[in-house]
Amino acid sequence: MSAPLVRFEGVTRRFGAEAAVDDVSLEIAEGEFFALLGPSGCGKTTLMRLLAGFEAPDAGRILLAGEDLAGVPPHRRPVHMMFQAYALFPHLSVARNVAFGLKAQGRARAEIDARVEEMLALVKLEGLGGRKPDQLSGGQKQRVALARALAPAPKLLLLDEPMAALDRKLREETQLELRTLQRQLGLTFLIVTHDQDEAMVTADRLAVMRTGRIVQVGPPAEVYERPIDRFVAGFLGEVNLFEGPDGCTGVRPERMALSRAEPKAAGRLPGKVAEAGYLGDRTVYVIEAAGRTLRAAQPSGGDAFRVGDAVWVSWPATAVMRLAE
Ligand SMILES: Nc1ncnc2c1ncn2[C@@H]1O[C@H](COP(=O)(O)OP(=O)(O)OP(=O)(O)O)[C@@H](O)[C@H]1O
Numbered sequence: 001m002s003a004p005l006v007r008f009e010g011v012t013r014r015f016g017a018e019a020a021v022d023d024v025s026l027e028i029a030e031g032e033f034f035a036l037l038g039p040s041g042c043g044k045t046t047l048m049r050l051l052a053g054f055e056a057p058d059a060g061r062i063l064l065a066g067e068d069l070a071g072v073p074p075h076r077r078p079v080h081m082m083f084q085a086y087a088l089f090p091h092l093s094v095a096r097n098v099a100f101g102l103k104a105q106g107r108a109r110a111e112i113d114a115r116v117e118e119m120l121a122l123v124k125l126e127g128l129g130g131r132k133p134d135q136l137s138g139g140q141k142q143r144v145a146l147a148r149a150l151a152p153a154p155k156l157l158l159l160d161e162p163m164a165a166l167d168r169k170l171r172e173e174t175q176l177e178l179r180t181l182q183r184q185l186g187l188t189f190l191i192v193t194h195d196q197d198e199a200m201v202t203a204d205r206l207a208v209m210r211t212g213r214i215v216q217v218g219p220p221a222e223v224y225e226r227p228i229d230r231f232v233a234g235f236l237g238e239v240n241l242f243e244g245p246d247g248c249t250g251v252r253p254e255r256m257a258l259s260r261a262e263p264k265a266a267g268r269l270p271g272k273v274a275e276a277g278y279l280g281d282r283t284v285y286v287i288e289a290a291g292r293t294l295r296a297a298q299p300s301g302g303d304a305f306r307v308g309d310a311v312w313v314s315w316p317a318t319a320v321m322r323l324a325e
């Protein structure tokens with residue numbers, strides 16, 4: 001593998017006694033779409049601010065393309081950060097907000113105009129270039145901020161919750177378009193999100209953080225299917241936990257099968273349907289089985305179970321994930 005674009009080496013950042021970022025080592029490859037996930041306050045924004053140069057590490061080093069960034073001010077780093085609280089210039093029109101980074105790069109007027117149009121189309125704000133930010137909805141403002149961040153095509157783009165203010169449908173569309181754009185332009189993205197689906201659908205790799213530390217890094221499917229501990233398993237989707245004499249294991253709801261007759265599967269429990277929630281493509285069942293509450297997700301359209309039905313819950317040995325505490 002070629003040298004990584006970004007390399008965190010044992011980076012720590014303290015605020016008082018508390019380490020917001022605690023001994024983080026992480027590599028991000030050029031052209032990668034990398035997502036940071038974790039609960040509120042776990043250090044995601046701080047990690048990004050360290051890379052952008054708005055914070056300095058108390059320990060460790062950050063390298064960009066092999067160069068130590070210590071002492072390099074933010075504006076000298078080929079990194080652009082779109083902040084969680086997207087600050088648009090209130091006195092500038094939408095178009096001039098989007099053009100801002102392009103002007104700073106000294107691009108020609110015609111090129112800037114074309115690029116602004118292209119970016120506004122990408123975020124579905126065609127025709128709104130003449131408005132001022134206070135004439136836009138929250139979701140529209142966020143899309144202007146995204147267009148402004150993308151317009152100069154920075155080599156490394158840091159996006160802190162870039163889609164939090166968008167409604168679900170628009171967010172899902174934008175996620176895939178962002179992915180396509182990133183791939184086409186060969187950019188490197190580091191994105192922070194609270195939304196596990198967003199991380200999984202967009203990222204080549206993701207990192208799950210907890211109290212300043214990175215707990216697990218890997219491609220979404222690997223982290224989802226082989227989480228190392230209960231925290232990661234529960235953070236990235238739902239999981240049924242089983243405590244045994246030799247530790248804790250987990251089974252994802254979609255790996256749980258339901259049947260009326262006793263199955264032959266490796267794991268099985270008789271139970272009763274306590275709740276059924278129809279979600280279109282699948283139905284989620286809550287099953288009371290042997291004194292525990294289990295969740296099972298089944299594709300809709302097959303044999304539907306009703307609340308009160310007696311059922312068997314079963315799972316194959318391959319569905320069992322071994323989880324550290
Ligand atoms: N300038 C600061 N001074 C003191 N404490 C800070 C400062 N910035 C961040 N912190 C603390 O560091 C921890 C990590 O904050 P950070 O903003 O990185 O979290 P986050 O993961 O981005 O959370 P969220 O998902 O809520 O945005 C928090 O406990 C926060 O209170």
Ligand SMILES: [Mg+2]
Nearest residue numbers: 044045046084
């Ligand atoms: Mg944050």
